[in-house]
Amino acid sequence: MKLKAIIVEDEKTSRDILKNYLAKYCPKITLMGEAENIEEALILIRNNDLDLVFLDVEMPYGNAFDLLDKVGDRQFETVFVTAYNQYALDALNAHASYYLLKPISIDKLIEAVDYVSEIKEKENSLQQTILKPVNTQVVGKITIPQQNGFEVLEVKDILYCQADDNYTKIFLKDTKKLVSKTLKYFEEVLSDNGFARVHKSYLVNVNQITEYKKGKGGSVVLSSGKQIMVSPSRKKELLSYFK
Numbered sequence: 001m002k003l004k005a006i007i008v009e010d011e012k013t014s015r016d017i018l019k020n021y022l023a024k025y026c027p028k029i030t031l032m033g034e035a036e037n038i039e040e041a042l043i044l045i046r047n048n049d050l051d052l053v054f055l056d057v058e059m060p061y062g063n064a065f066d067l068l069d070k071v072g073d074r075q076f077e078t079v080f081v082t083a084y085n086q087y088a089l090d091a092l093n094a095h096a097s098y099y100l101l102k103p104i105s106i107d108k109l110i111e112a113v114d115y116v117s118e119i120k121e122k123e124n125s126l127q128q129t130i131l132k133p134v135n136t137q138v139v140g141k142i143t144i145p146q147q148n149g150f151e152v153l154e155v156k157d158i159l160y161c162q163a164d165d166n167y168t169k170i171f172l173k174d175t176k177k178l179v180s181k182t183l184k185y186f187e188e189v190l191s192d193n194g195f196a197r198v199h200k201s202y203l204v205n206v207n208q209i210t211e212y213k214k215g216k217g218g219s220v221v222l223s224s225g226k227q228i229m230v231s232p233s234r235k236k237e238l239l240s241y242f243k
């Protein structure tokens with residue numbers, strides 16, 4: 001599918017390089033415009049239905065994070081392009097789909113565009129169909145340790161698990177459990193039972209998802225009404241559970 005995109009970069013040379021790379025190596029991209037500061041970027045974002053924004057971090061009179069704060073909830077994906085790798089964590093927290101370091105690697109640029117394209121294709125297809133989990137029925141039990149033994153939980157009753165340092169909170173329909181195991185441990189234990197890691201802090205039961213919302217990184221709504229943000233790096237994996 002074609003991706004409508006803009007470039008937000010204050011240096012003309014960098015804009016031209018990225019623009020030329022996109023034209024030559026990324027035919028999926030339809031460039032809708034370019035901006036050299038936050039004000040110009042806001043105008044382009046508000047006047048276009050965008051799929052992707054290539055975003056430099058440092059700009060005059062603000063930075064990429066200031067721009068995203070002003071935009072608020074959004075349905076486009078972001079690819080950060082910067083010469084400074086210290087912004088990587090901030091980019092993840094700002095729900096960037098990809099992070100490219102200057103000078104831009106053509107292979108990494110193509111990889112970023114393909115990644116966003118796959119996400120957008122899946123999101124668009126899900127709007128046209130009924131959500132149907134690949135795992136139509138979750139069965140089985142797991143045990144969690146207690147001081148005097150262990151407790152048995154029905155896997156199908158688990159809504160989601162949340163990381164709490166080296167502990168994990170397991171949320172059931174009517175209660176929650178605190179277990180002295182990491183979220184990674186439960187990710188491995190429940191990997192064959194229809195559970196998806198949607199965020200560094202959350203593991204959700206796919207069969208308990210009632211709604212998927214596009215937007216700032218995307219989010220899922222569970223049968224309990226709980227809404228959980230989906231990290232861009234985890235979105236592709238989550239969407240693969242539906243057909």
